[in-house]
Structure formats: C-alpha cells, structure tokens
Amino acid sequence: MGRPRHRRRLRFLLWAGVPSLILGAVILTVALHDAPGAKSRRVASSDPVAAFLAHYWVYPLQPEGKPPADYSSLTASLAPSACGRCHTRQYREWRSSLHHTAMGPGMLWQFYLYGQRGANSCMRCHAPLAEQKALIAREFHWPNVPAGAPPSYIPPDLAHQGLVCAVCHVRAQRRYGPPPSPGQPAGDTPGLPHGGFTVSAAFRDSRFCASCHQFPADGPALDGVPFENTYQEWRRSRFAREGISCQDCHMPAGRHLWRGIHDPAMVRKAITVSLHVSRRGSRLVHVEAEIVNSGAGHDFPTYLVPRVTARLDLVTPAGKVVRQLASRTIGRRVNLELTRQFSDTRIPPGGRLTFGADLPAPRGPGWRVRLRLAVAPEEWYVHMYEHYLAESGRLPPAALPLLRQAVAQGHAERFVVNMATVSLPPLGVPAARVAN
C-alpha cells in the first residue's frame, strides 16, 4: 500500500507552504487517499449487483462527454435544477440534504492547504464528477484545466453543489436508476426524455452506498477498526439478515433526504431508552439509565466524527436543572492526527449502554431525573478547525473566512434531545420505572 509514501509527500508539500501545520487534516488526506473503489475488483459474474457496481463506481469517474444530439438543452444539462424541472420531488428533497452541501466551507478551506492532488482525493466522495474536479481546478488556478469556458451542459456552480444527481445517476450521458415502481414507464419506453434510462437493482442495495461510506479492510484504521466502517457494521447487524438496506432507512419510499446524526428525529429513532429508579437504603435513591441501539443499522454513531453525550440531570419541581448526576460519552475519541484512539464507546446494533447515579431522596414530590443526549455531529472536525484557527497567521488568507464559517457551522449543528424523565419517590414512597 502507498500510505507511508503519500504521507511523506504530503507533509513535504505542506511544509513547503505552511510550516509546522502538519496536523489532523493532512493525515486525514493521506488516510483517505487510500479509500476503496480505486482498484478494480474481481467480481463473480453470478452477482449482477456486484458486476454493475464494479463498473459504475470506478475512480476517477470519467467525463460524461458530449450529450447525444437528440437531447434537448434541458435534458442535456447536468445541473440538478434542470433534472428538478421534471423530477421535482427528488430535487426539492435533495436540496435540503447533506449530500447537496458536501462541498461546504469545512471542505473548501482545506483545499488551500492541499493543492490539486489532495483536493481530488477528497472530491472522490464529496464531488466526484470529472466536470466538478475541472471546475474546482479552474477556480483555484491549478494546472490541467480544459481550455475555454465549460460547455452549456456543465453549469459553472456544479462543483459547489456537492453530490449532484449525476454523481449517482449519470455515466457517459446515460441515466441509470432503480427498477421503476408500478405504473412508471420502463426504461426503454420510446419517447422518454434523455433517451430513457437503464435499470439496475444496485440502486436498492447497500453496496451502492458502501462506495463512499466504507473503507477497505486494509485501509486507514485505528485499533483495527477502519475510520469508516458503516457497511461492515450493517452487514453484521440483524438488519442485513432481515434484508433492511441503507436505502430502507435513509431513503424510505425513494425519498432523497438522507437524514442522519444531524437530525434530532433520526437520533430518537436510533435508540430506545429507559430509566429505572430504586431505593438504596432508607435515604438514597438510585437512578439507572439504559440506552439500546434499536434503530440504527450500524453503530450509534457510525462515524468517528460525532460526539454524543448522554446526561442524567436532576430537575426541580419548577422544571429547573440543578445538577448533572452522571454522564457518558458515546463515540470514538481519537486524536487530531488520527494516530491514536482513546476510547470507542459507540453502541453496536442491538447493543446497550447502562449507567446511573445515587442521590439523596427528595423531601417532597415533583423532583425528577431527566435523560438528555447532547449531540455534536461534527465534533472531531470542530476541534481540528479550532486548532488551525489558533495558528491562523500561518494559513493562506483566502482560507480564513471559510475556516471561520466552518467553525460557526460546526457549533450551530449541535443540539440536545430530551429522551426520558422519571419522577423521584420522596422519602418513604416506593420507586417507579419509565421508558420512552
């Protein structure tokens, strides 16, 4: 594997530009460089999905080429808004998704450090079309940009729109999609716009998503666990055995929302909690919280970036939090360089976390204990960004506004969900059990 060689090269590249800033982001680039899919895979011909995917996700993706002459200018366009003129629901939903914002400020400020090769390795998952890479190269004045303005079917903002429709649906100007639902026309129905479409069952298969959401077994890992291991976690879960795919949970009824850890409703769906109160002697009560990963088809959370903190708070009869009784971190804690893992307390599918606290029984009624989850979906990145911000004098000036925006965004994405509350029995009254 080329990992040590890449590391030396990129460190040198950074030293040449911004001395001493050789932390997390650099090594992340190096690590992600060796992501899956780049190598061609040998595939059993008896598995049509694997055979399809082995040709569909071959990196780098090739330019789409000139649209066929019989495409109208609307159907020829790779702009999501053009697809959205006919596929209005998918477009509306996709616009609110993180796939659409995959080229946000958190991504772009780093391109000022990496140069073209490093940036292309990131765009492999964040904006992989050849046309998107060419547009970014133009914007950053990198070499190997095609001469002249892009043709009209390539909108100038295509790269900034992240994972556009064409990333998943268009190869060599041909449209690909899942088997049509009942009542929808077949792909080869004459007269369809964009010359119809090619059908593949791969669109309903978890392996379709693994191309970006899973690192290979020999890829970058800590304590033997790849940085991105979502597909393997899913494979080992009961959901894989029951045939429940990534799409079933993240694209129900074909919805293009892909909600995840950034969404409070999805976090609630992921877990089942219960609070149990018991007596400890005559004057103490014990509160025990149980958190079960009942609804995420992988570890909760799956990625090493989010930080979830479960907290037991003491609440007065007037509803005020007066004290934190106990807390537990749920997630992978790793250093900025991604070379050390301090702990991995993620909850696997079906797994549980229990923790509790003793406290004096209250003197009167109305006192409660509440279980809350504080979710910081981009915590590792926020720490990394803040580290760079502290050395901002060494950064290229153009990167700074983007970096500041990324930090602000990372903070704004944090949220708290109330999961359950249990009343505390006053002195002399028996205890109760509460579940959400």
Ligand code: HEC
């Ligand atoms: C002029 C209208 C129009 C435009 C523009 C258009 N499409 Fe379509 N597309 C259709 C129609 C009509 C069908 C067939 C009916 C259906 O499945 O919705 C179709 C089918 C599809 C399918 C197959 C759906 C399935 O059931 O598998 C996909 C995928 C698709 N289009 C993607 C795109 C993408 C991506 C773009 C933009 C790059 C685009 N289309 C632009 C009209 C359009």
Ligand code: HEC
């Ligand atoms: C071409 C690469 C690529 C493919 C294919 C892909 N994703 Fe993603 N996905 C990403 C990237 C990159 C992000 C992060 C975007 C961001 O936050 O900037 C993401 C984000 C997500 C999120 C949001 C997570 C959160 O933090 O809340 C979910 C859920 C998700 N993807 C599910 C899927 C599913 C399901 C599929 C398969 C149908 C899929 N993805 C296919 C690259 C991809």
Ligand code: HEC
């Ligand atoms: C193998 C695919 C892959 C590669 C390569 C990749 N990423 Fe990501 N990236 C993801 C996925 C998937 C997510 C979303 C994970 C989640 O939300 O749980 C993500 C999320 C992010 C986020 C947080 C969301 C946001 O947009 O602010 C940043 C920042 C990011 N990646 C930067 C990078 C950088 C910089 C590189 C190159 C050094 C890179 N990524 C390379 C798959 C990839």
Ligand code: HEC
């Ligand atoms: C990250 C990959 C990804 C992106 C980006 C994406 N799609 Fe899809 N799309 C899928 C998958 C996977 C399915 C199949 C979902 C299923 O049936 O479970 C699908 C299904 C469809 C279908 C068939 C009907 C349906 O809704 O199931 C159409 C039409 C479509 N997409 C259009 C679009 C358009 C238009 C865009 C951009 C606005 C877009 N897609 C962006 C992955 C993607």
Ligand code: HEC
């Ligand atoms: C049984 C439903 C279910 C299945 C199956 C499922 N997910 Fe999730 N996923 C969730 C829920 C609920 C969350 C929110 C809680 C969380 O982050 O774990 C989530 C969160 C995520 C996130 C957010 C990032 C993070 O760190 O947690 C990503 C990315 C993701 N899923 C991708 C996938 C991919 C890829 C697959 C298929 C290999 C998949 N999911 C299968 C339910 C599911």
